[in-house]
Amino acid sequence: MAVAAVRKYEFAPKDTADKFPAPLLYVGWEDHLMFCAPFCVPFPPTLKFGDMCRGAFPGIFGAHPDFAKIDWDKAEWFKSGQPWKPDHDKSLADNGLGHKDLLRFRTPGLTGLQGSCS
Amino acid sequence: MDMKVSKKLGLKDRYNLMTRDLEWTPTYQAVKDVYPDMAYEGIKIHDWSKFEDPFRLTMDAYWKYQAEKERKLYAIIDAFNQNNGHLGLTDARYINALKLFLTGVSPLEYMAHRGFAHVGRQFPGAGPRVACLMQSLDEIRHSQTQIHSLSNYNKFYNGFQNWRHQHDRVWYLSVPKSFFDDAISSGPFEYMVAIGFAFEYVLTNLLFVPFISGAAYNGDMGAMAFGFSAQSDESRHMTLGLEMIKFILEQDPDNLPIVQRWIDKWFWRGYRVLTLVAMMMDYMLPKRVMSWKEAWEVYAEENGGALFADLARYGITVPKGWEQACKDKDHLSHQAWAVFYNYGAAAPFHTWAPSEKDMEWLSAKYPDTFDKYYRPRYEHWAKEAKEGRRFYNGTLPMLCQTCQIPMFFTEPDDPTKIAYRESSYHGMKYHFCSDGCKDIFDFEPEKYVQAWLPVHQIYQGNCFTPEADPSAPDFNPLAEVLKWYRIEMGRDNLDYEGSQDQKNFNAWREAATGN
Numbered sequence: 163m164a165v166a167a168v169r170k171y172e173f174a175p176k177d178t179a180d181k182f183p184a185p186l187l188y189v190g191w192e193d194h195l196m197f198c199a200p201f202c203v204p205f206p207p208t209l210k211f212g213d214m215c216r217g218a219f220p221g222i223f224g225a226h227p228d229f230a231k232i233d234w235d236k237a238e239w240f241k242s243g244q245p246w247k248p249d250h251d252k253s254l255a256d257n258g259l260g261h262k263d264l265l266r267f268r269t270p271g272l273t274g275l276q277g278s279c280s
Numbered sequence: 281m282d283m284k285v286s287k288k289l290g291l292k293d294r295y296n297l298m299t300r301d302l303e304w305t306p307t308y309q310a311v312k313d314v315y316p317d318m319a320y321e322g323i324k325i326h327d328w329s330k331f332e333d334p335f336r337l338t339m340d341a342y343w344k345y346q347a348e349k350e351r352k353l354y355a356i357i358d359a360f361n362q363n364n365g366h367l368g369l370t371d372a373r374y375i376n377a378l379k380l381f382l383t384g385v386s387p388l389e390y391m392a393h394r395g396f397a398h399v400g401r402q403f404p405g406a407g408p409r410v411a412c413l414m415q416s417l418d419e420i421r422h423s424q425t426q427i428h429s430l431s432n433y434n435k436f437y438n439g440f441q442n443w444r445h446q447h448d449r450v451w452y453l454s455v456p457k458s459f460f461d462d463a464i465s466s467g468p469f470e471y472m473v474a475i476g477f478a479f480e481y482v483l484t485n486l487l488f489v490p491f492i493s494g495a496a497y498n499g500d501m502g503a504m505a506f507g508f509s510a511q512s513d514e515s516r517h518m519t520l521g522l523e524m525i526k527f528i529l530e531q532d533p534d535n536l537p538i539v540q541r542w543i544d545k546w547f548w549r550g551y552r553v554l555t556l557v558a559m560m561m562d563y564m565l566p567k568r569v570m571s572w573k574e575a576w577e578v579y580a581e582e583n584g585g586a587l588f589a590d591l592a593r594y595g596i597t598v599p600k601g602w603e604q605a606c607k608d609k610d611h612l613s614h615q616a617w618a619v620f621y622n623y624g625a626a627a628p629f630h631t632w633a634p635s636e637k638d639m640e641w642l643s644a645k646y647p648d649t650f651d652k653y654y655r656p657r658y659e660h661w662a663k664e665a666k667e668g669r670r671f672y673n674g675t676l677p678m679l680c681q682t683c684q685i686p687m688f689f690t691e692p693d694d695p696t697k698i699a700y701r702e703s704s705y706h707g708m709k710y711h712f713c714s715d716g717c718k719d720i721f722d723f724e725p726e727k728y729v730q731a732w733l734p735v736h737q738i739y740q741g742n743c744f745t746p747e748a749d750p751s752a753p754d755f756n757p758l759a760e761v762l763k764w765y766r767i768e769m770g771r772d773n774l775d776y777e778g779s780q781d782q783k784n785f786n787a788w789r790e791a792a793t794g795n
Contacts, residue, residue, distance in 0.1 A: 164724075171726055172726070
């Protein structure tokens with residue numbers, strides 16, 4: 163339904179892709195809630211998926227003791243909650259990732275600090 | 281000759297003369313032109329004279345009461361300040377709860393003042409108009425007394441100096457700010473349901489009682505005094521909120537679905553803001569009053585339950601998010617404090633990992649959840665900090681489009697899974713922390729696509745000072761954002777352990793209590 167308003171109510175959305183240096187990608191690591199929330203990062207669309215995991219993620223998730231144990235070939239991915247398979251050799255754009263897409267990854271066998279999903 | 285003494289007016293007559301009698305029907309202008317905002321929200325009012333003001337307070341009596349309260353309040357504040365009352369606090373950690381209050385709550389009091397002045401002007405009925413005028417004056421008094429009594433802490437402790445500047449900029453303050461901006465940009469009836477009813481009636485006890493009892497338990501006479509001074513006003517506000525709801529519902533059956541939707545929306549929005557109170561109660565008070573869970577059970581489940589049982593007569597049902605809020609009570613504070621521990625470099629107050637003794641208390645109060653889900657997190661951080669690696673999260677979090685809180689809330693039935701909700705509007709994706717926030721967006725997407733989300737604004741380059749040069753090779757975006765926030769790195773933020781506040785408090789207290 164439309165906003166109840168005294169006159170025409172039309173405003174531009176605040177967060178269109180053109181306003182950012184790169185499209186925003188949201189990324190969450192399942193079962194590792196020591197990182198209190200998923201992250202929001204502008205990644206260049208030309209960045210290879212594998213380079214994001216191996217190059218950029220250490221700076222984001224590296225503080226967790228489980229991070230060093232991740233086998234990226236075994237990681238399970240979800241896009242907007244649905245199972246999804248990335249191609250690590252292709253760029254983010256060629257993997258079909260766009261502005262404000264949401265990825266979550268699960269690392270089987272790794273369940274956080276003392277198995278608490280922290 | 282006998283002196284003729286005129287009879288003193290009774291309360292009812294005085295009220296009628298000084299309130300209802302101030303009303304007249306305009307003849308030069310149409311009523312709808314004088315009160316132009318009365319129709320567009322779809323609420324139908326047939327007879328404004330049916331509004332009952334149970335307090336029947338008139339302006340002359342109002343001034344008298346308020347002046348008396350002010351005199352008492354300032355006497356206590358002066359005594360507290362002159363006796364260096366701050367050195368009698370349980371611990372300087374407590375002062376961080378006051379920083380949270382001043383940056384997050386006092387600006388809302390001021391906005392409430394503006395809001396009630398605005399809607400008071402809009403209502404054609406003299407009864408609610410005068411009640412709104414008084415509430416508007418109360419609210420500005422509350423924000424002033426809070427600023428006054430907390431200003432004394434600003435002389436001694438860090439993090440108080442830029443509260444107003446920060447309210448409009450700092451990431452977590454966009455939560456209370458956007459809450460109130462949403463209300464004040466609504467129509468007059470929605471505002472009354474949002475603030476007058478959902479916030480002032482349903483949730484106010486969960487905001488004020490914890491802060492003010494927290495002040496009392498931790499030796500803060502200053503904050504306690506403004507709390508008590510506001511208390512009699514609050515009961516008047518609660519009554520106005522409830523009377524307005526009943527009045528609107530009695531006026532026309534078409535009003536019910538609109539009011540129900542507003543109650544659903546504003547219960548959820550208010551509840552999300554209370555996240556900050558939950559963590560304050562369980563983690564920031566050195567001497568705790570009660571746990572968030574206990575407060576929720578007393579003030580929401582018991583009192584709120586009775587209220588909604590009463591409103592059922594009008595066809596109102598419990599707010600949509602109620603059940604989830606009741607489930608969350610075992611998790612909310614632990615998850616929220618973890619967020620501030622993560623981002624302790626970007627807030628103008630200190631954070632800390634709970635001590636072993638704190639954790640014993642948390643285990644006892646939350647036997648089903650603390651040890652299982654949260655203790656490992658806090659123990660790990662404490663260990664890391666001990667080894668010189670205090671954990672600070674350096675990457676910005678994903679925020680909920682509606683409440684603007686980092687997406688830390690877990691699924692109502694699985695505390696190990698973050699809750700993700702999503703909508704698409706005009707080809708763009710929007711993300712939410714809960715069904716409640718998604719529903720609010722889906723009903724009025726045009727409103728929330730404009731949200732000023734702090735994380736997105738930082739990435740858009742809108743949160744730097746004019747002197748910042750993002751093209752410089754050594755440009756440090758997070759340090760530049762702190763400058764724009766006016767947070768002094770290493771002084772106003774970071775861990776309490778080793779802070780200037782901690783050192784000063786301990787040194788001053790030692791000087792005050794020994795040689």
